[in-house]
Amino acid sequence: MKITQATIFPLSIPLIEPMKMSHDLITDAKTVLICLTDEEGRTGWGEASTAPLMTGETLGSLLANVKYLADKARALEWNDPKRFSVLLDSLLYGNPSAKSCLEMALLDLYTQKESISLWRYLRAQSGMAELETPASIPLLRMLGGSLEKEIAEAKTFRALGFRHWKIKIGSLPLAEDLHRVETLSDALEGDVISVDANGAMGLANAVLFCESAAARRLAFAEQLISADVPIEDFVALRKKSAIPIGLDESIHGLGEILQFMKADAVDGASLKLIKIGGVLKAFECAQVLSVNGLKTNLACKVAETSLSAAATASIGFAMGDVPWGFSMSNQYLRFDICTQPLVAEQGHLPASQLAASGVGITPDIHRVKDAIAKGYSLIQY
Ligand SMILES: [Mg+2]
Structure with missing residues (x-):
């Protein structure tokens, strides 16, 4: 070619x-x-x-x-x-x-x-059994703004079928973030709720956060401390944390996944194509995470269009399961670049939207x- x-x-x-x-x-x-x-x-x-x-x-x-x-x-x-x-x-x-x-x-x-289709190609290459209709991928909805706004949004999108959530934390005092998390955990009881600090917390506050009863219902806490701190801090955090630890900014490829895994410093990782370097490498990371019992969150940067969303989702359909959900960020755009953008159906993305050959979005x-x-x-x- x-x-x-x-x-x-x-x-x-x-x-x-x-x-x-x-x-x-x-x-x-x-x-x-x-x-x-x-x-x-x-x-x-x-x-x-x-x-x-x-x-x-x-x-x-x-x-x-x-x-x-x-x-x-x-x-x-x-x-x-x-x-x-x-x-x-x-x-x-x-x-x-x-x-x-x-x-x-x-x-x-x-x-x-x-x-x-790209996802079927990936699946075939991986040697996993063929999958006629993969499960729909749960979409993760980000929450932010004032607590009142977060609660109102959570209610609106929950009524639309969303069950996976990410609360952005780290820019407010610890007590305030914990209060938000507890209030939203009450409002979204039974759902998969996570937080993401984008590395903004110090180790001491991160440990306090993860030990707090207010955070106990979280499915995972993502990148609480900076990717720049020594790996020992991540080891210490995971050891003391009552909730699973996810990493995002710390992970730019398979090498880091293996390194954090070996150090017992991680329970799962967020995979984005832009930092891993493409679909095939990210798919390999997802397979390694899965084989080792770690969780995958698939994510687009805020924000990417339906095109990137389709390529990222292809990894999820090929895997057959995305335990920590998919942050499909075209939902935050004022407009998309194609006539038929990917859309949430009951808070999920079904494989039927990627039925065409290729990545699936033109x-x-x-x-x-x-x-x-x-x-x-x-x-x-
Ligand atoms: Mg993140």
Whole structure:
């Protein structure tokens, strides 16, 4: 398979409402889409979002790296998906987000050519038994804002079928966060509730949080302490914690999963394509987590479009189970880039929405062009 043309779209899509993280306020999704054309005229699409505090990528840097890879990719043959990441690594060091963007588009082309959906292809490659209809993936809904707003939102979305929740913590005093968690645990009794501090807590407060009776109903607590602290702090936290410990910013690939696993410092991990470096690597991580009895949370950065959501969900359908849910972030966008975006059905994503061959989402070129970020323009080779 040869690439004959590449078109790159730097986008900025406003969120329905700003999203408050412990160290960040996100008002719009900055994301890069690529459309590759092969020698038979097929088009394949890929996406990667910026995440300055997770991958170090801004729109400008991500665009530059995607452009560089796309230009070099045209000289190569892309016949074997298992070699895609080897080839991409031979073109550029590091830069997992840009590589994920290219890999997604290449996988989209390859699986379209093979007339198979991406998730079925992944499943077949893994050697797991064929799955006719995988279970719908539970979608995880983020809660934030004032407690009144969080409770109102929880009620609204619970009535729509959502049962998985993530409460952003770490920017308020500990006692206040614990009060929020306890109140929301009462309101959402029986559901799968998690918290995410994006590394904003010190070890002492993280231990206090995890030992508190107010947090006892949580399914897991994600990245309470910074990815920059020594692994001994993570070991100490998990040892003292009454609730399972999830990691996100600390995990950028299989090496870190194995390292934290060996140290008994983790119960599960959040997998995002932009930090792991693509679908195939993230799928391998999910398999290793599962085999070792650890839990997987699949996640898109806030926010990515239906395209990235589809590629990420493909890992979940191939696995057959996503115990800690899927943070599908296109639900926070004011508009999506395709005419039939992925949508929650009873708080879940059914595999029927990814029945087409390829990744399963074909962006609408007019919508994509309308979302080009201010000060940028599309790039075509
Ligand atoms: Mg997280």
